[in-house]
Amino acid sequence: MKKFRIGILGAGRGLCIAQNLMLIDDCEVVALCENNEERARWGFKEFGFTNAGKELPVFKDFDEFLEQDLDAVVIANYFHEHTPFAIKCFRKNIHVFCECISNSTLAEGVDLIRAYEKSNSIFMLAENYPQMIFNREMKRVCDGGSLGKILYAEGEYNHPAQPSDKEFTKGFCYFPEHWRHYLPRTYYVTHSLAPIMWATGATPKRVSAQAIFEPFTDKASARQVGDRAAIITTFNDDGSVFKFTGCGGFGAHSNSYRICGTNGQVENLRGMGDKVMLRYNSWSIPEGKEETNLYEPEWNDKDEEFIKQSGHGGGDYIVARMFIECLKENRQPEFPYDIYSAINMSSVAILGHRSVLNGGKPYDIPDYHLEETRKQLENDNDSPFYYSDGREPTIPCCSHPDYRVTDEQMNGYLEFIKD
Ligand SMILES: NC(=O)c1ccc[n+]([C@@H]2O[C@H](COP(=O)([O-])OP(=O)(O)OC[C@H]3O[C@@H](n4cnc5c(N)ncnc54)[C@H](O)[C@@H]3O)[C@@H](O)[C@H]2O)c1
Incomplete structure (x- = not known):
């Protein structure tokens, strides 16, 4: 049987999931999309990811990455930016294994569900804790x-x-x-x-x-x-x-x-x-x-x-296996892993x-x-986050809306991450 070709978006958690997919016979990890070279290096080292001795091609551009004849993509970029990448997959009928959460605004939820309903993609939330x-x-x-x-x-x-x-x-x-x-x-x-x-x-x-x-x-x-x-x-x-x-x-x-x-x-x-x-x-x-x-x-x-060698109490391996089972049986996942x-x-x-x-x-x-x-x-775009496209928070992230770290704390942090 042909192995499912899986691409990974994001070199942090993404490579951790990739490692679990590598344990499953019916799929292969064929490409990584990571637009920060330093993160790609860090991820390979941190998660000890080896591609059975083969070099994993790394793409900076998501559209180019999607051209690699992929059956499915693991969405593990920034927590609040999953939706636009899942939608791009849906438009090509590529299956999606999406880290939490699926959408960071209520309006994104609308875009996501509309694109999903027009596609033949399988969507599964990559939520590992229920499987502990x-x-x-x-x-x-x-x-x-x-x-x-x-x-x-x-x-x-x-x-x-x-x-x-x-x-x-x-x-x-x-x-x-x-x-x-x-x-x-x-x-x-x-x-x-x-x-x-x-x-x-x-x-x-x-x-x-x-x-x-x-x-x-x-x-x-x-x-x-x-x-x-x-x-x-x-x-x-x-x-x-x-x-x-x-x-x-x-x-x-x-x-x-x-x-x-x-x-x-x-x-x-x-x-x-x-x-x-x-x-x-x-x-x-x-x-x-x-x-x-x-x-x-x-x-x-x-x-x-x-299961015993996999992270998060074995949950990482089990959800990866659940996703590949959905692909093999061409069905959506069980509740509450569905979109x-x-x-x-x-x-x-x-x-x-x-x-x-x-x-x-x-x-x-x-x-x-x-x-x-x-x-x-469809216009409920309120979000506490900064986005890669330059959008800034529209609501406070803290229960005390005026709370900020002090200048001393921020300078200490900048010094901290420098070396
Ligand atoms: N289920 C779990 O146990 C678990 C554990 C850790 C993280 N996560 C989830 O995984 C996701 C990623 O978290 P993380 O810990 O890896 O940290 P992170 O969010 O800092 O890493 C995201 C990675 O994606 C890359 N990226 C962002 N935008 C990109 C783009 N447009 N093109 C290519 N690469 C891009 C970044 O450079 C970075 O390396 C988050 O959603 C997080 O919630 C889940």
Whole structure:
């Protein structure tokens, strides 16, 4: 069988995904698009990417890159600039594996869905966190039905980082206008939200959020967001409620999730590795279970060897495999990896921040299936980010709109990234 020819946009996360694709028989990585030579060098070194001994052609221009007879493209350029590149792929019926988030404004969501509906492309969100072992186990428990009707779930992607971490700053936040310095706390939402959507099958319909303001005082920092976390709640299409973070930054690091039904609840335990706690009401214990069950789930997967060498708890390999399976079977991915769910999550990110800026006001999540909704949103271009084409932020990125790092902090940062 012919191998699928995959191109990679972005030499950071993109090459990390490429490495996982290299483990799968049915595809080959044939080209990289990266317009910053230094980043290309850094990426090859940082992620130890080798192309089975062959040199990977690097293109600076995306249109030229797209001419390389590609079946699919991994979109891993800047976080807030995925949409125009996905649309270019759709116009050529090239399949898309898109890093989070799919669109950085509500108007981009309209452009994205319109272009998608005109194409034959498969779109899959490259969201790896649902495939961590404990999240797979929680989905298995939910699917088994023993929790009863699902009422409530929590998701926490808590990833504190120190501005004084030189290696991280130089590798991931390498110029003052970089998106990581302007990232509102609700925007990096898919790592906390997608796992609970996947496990429960629920889709957010209304969002509200509150931020916790506690700026860094480090001498070197360009981080223009003084918030440490945002706590987001959604009301969902099945009547359930979710509570989750975007990317949180309070002590201490954890990815933790909890799902509660009428009969019981399941969660992974913070600071306890991959352990899962499953508990039932004393009157609704299913056969073969105890009231309290604490255990280490198992993969039970034919590719355990690859999963164990892959990043993000094995999630990186599993989502890459899921994408190639979609290509082989010529079908769209399962919920919530599909484009409508991806845009739904982007809307939660965008409107969650709008809620933060408006005192926690709730916003309805738009239904992008409807043409009248699209008409209403096609000019909603508000964004907290700087874009490569010169566009500047139109809204504050922080809950305290006037917050800025001091001149001393910015000068310290510029000195910091110099050598
Ligand atoms: N799922 C995960 O676990 C995970 C982990 C890290 C990053 N990410 C996502 O991956 C994406 C990339 O993040 P990153 O960490 O690599 O940092 P990054 O955003 O700084 O890297 C983007 C890369 O794309 C290149 N690029 C930007 N515009 C380009 C263009 N027009 N043509 C060619 N190259 C261009 C940049 O030079 C840079 O090397 C983001 O969306 C991020 O959210 C996901």
